[in-house]
Amino acid sequence: MRRNEFDAIGTHWCIDLPATLDAQRVEFVMKRIRDRIEVFDKTYSRFRSDSMVTVMSRAAGRYELPSDAAPMLALYRKLYDLTAGSVTPLIGQALSDAGYDASYSLKTKPMMAPKPWDDVMRVSGSVVDLAEPVLLDVGAAGKGYLIDIVSDLIESEGIRSYCVDAGGDIRYRNETAEALRVGLEHPMNTSQVIGVATLVNRSICGSAGNRRAWGTFNHILDPQSLTSPKHILTVWVVADSTMVADGLTTALMFADPNALQSVFDFEYAIVHEDFSLTRSEGFPGEFFQS
Numbered sequence: 587m588r589r590n591e592f593d594a595i596g597t598h599w600c601i602d603l604p605a606t607l608d609a610q611r612v613e614f615v616m617k618r619i620r621d622r623i624e625v626f627d628k629t630y631s632r633f634r635s636d637s638m639v640t641v642m643s644r645a646a647g648r649y650e651l652p653s654d655a656a657p658m659l660a661l662y663r664k665l666y667d668l669t670a671g672s673v674t675p676l677i678g679q680a681l682s683d684a685g686y687d688a689s690y691s692l693k694t695k696p697m698m699a700p701k702p703w704d705d706v707m708r709v710s711g712s713v714v715d716l717a718e719p720v721l722l723d724v725g726a727a728g729k730g731y732l733i734d735i736v737s738d739l740i741e742s743e744g745i746r747s748y749c750v751d752a753g754g755d756i757r758y759r760n761e762t763a764e765a766l767r768v769g770l771e772h773p774m775n776t777s778q779v780i781g782v783a784t785l786v787n788r789s790i791c792g793s794a795g796n797r798r799a800w801g802t803f804n805h806i807l808d809p810q811s812l813t814s815p816k817h818i819l820t821v822w823v824v825a826d827s828t829m830v831a832d833g834l835t836t837a838l839m840f841a842d843p844n845a846l847q848s849v850f851d852f853e854y855a856i857v858h859e860d861f862s863l864t865r866s867e868g869f870p871g872e873f874f875q876s
Contacts, residue, residue: 587749590616594623595631595729597753603740604747615743619736625652626732630724632678633688639678643721648713655712658724658731661829665726665837666703668849672840673833676700676707677809678723684803684812692800697812725805730791730832733757737828755791757828763787770871773819773857780857783871789828793835794820806839815839817859824870825852 587602590612601619603612629652631637642649651659665673677700685692700706708715724731733750737757740748746761758766765786769779773794783790795804795814804814821838825831834852843854843866855865855873863873 587747588612592620594620595627595732595752596633597729599753600749600751601736601740602749602751603745607745615740615745618739618743622735622739623732626654626728626735629655630722630728632682632721632723633690635688639722639724642714642716643678643719646716646718648715651712651714653712654731654735655714658727658829659709659712659714661727661731661833662724663703663709664849665833668846669837669840671702672808672810673726673837674700674703674809675722675724675726676703676720677807678721680809680812681723681725681805681807682721684807685800686798686803686805694801694803699812700809726836727829727833729753730755730789730827731829733789733828733832755789755828755832756785757789758785759787770822770855770873771820779874781855781871781873783822783824783855783869785824785870788824788826788870789831790822790824791828791831791835792820792822793839796820806836808840819857819859819861821857822855822869822871823852824854825850 588605590601592599629638632639662675680697680700683695683697685694706717706720729752733752733755737750749758763786765784768783768785768790770781770783772778772780773796798805806814808815818839821835823831823834830850834846837846838854838856853866853869855869857863
């Protein structure tokens with residue numbers, strides 16, 4: 587495979603394409619990918635002053651997002667209902683006030699819990715009606731969905747074997763069903779792994795509080811208590827959809843896995859605060875013993 591690396595949306599990307607592609611073809615595909623990521627970022631980034639979600643934070647009204655917003659917003663609504671509002675795209679202002687703001691100040695201001703979804707926002711496909719200005723945050727599922735969008739772009743070029751890795755969230759496809767082994771990062775030491783997952787034409791996403799952490803907070807925020815969960819150190823989810831896998835890594839911080847598995851097809855592994863492990867029977871991985 588031919589590896590292509592770059593930074594975008596605040597994370598490092600590694601995209602592996604078949605070595606049989608000539609350099610000109612790779613350059614063309616990678617330009618399409620970078621251009622598509624830029625469109626996504628300019629729509630959804632709350633760290634950009636020129637993004638659509640920043641505009642939405644300034645005024646109520648009707649906003650027509652790109653058509654690719656519809657599946658992501660639908661997933662958010664489903665996760666919102668399944669977690670009793672704990673997974674919500676309305677968390678943006680609370681995250682910003684906690685210190686995870688556009689300048690990454692890490693300075694906490696007075697915080698307020700987000701209002702209920704139906705009090706603030708109506709969604710119809712990719713059209714969003716806001717009753718008041720709201721700072722949206724799609725961090726729970728947005729990166730996974732962008733990986734799927736990039737992967738669909740790659741497949742539209744007739745490429746059937748590839749790997750898209752954005753900060754450790756991975757979609758892997760191989761037309762001969764060759765397996766990919768993925769190290770599972772130690773939640774307290776990023777230079778070590780505590781296990782290995784094996785992917786065959788699926789996606790894996792992980793979430794842990796050690797990557798973006800400051801004071802008592804990390805990038806995951808409970809909208810009711812306005813605190814970051816501490817009872818779980820890290821979560822991995824394997825699913826066909828990277829967007830679903832990404833969203834479920836956050837949902838599992840708040841909801842029972844069995845309730846989520848009654849709605850979604852996925853496998854999971856959870857490392858708890860005491861380093862105990864809970865995993866689904868079909869999770870395709872092995873964990874090392876200390």
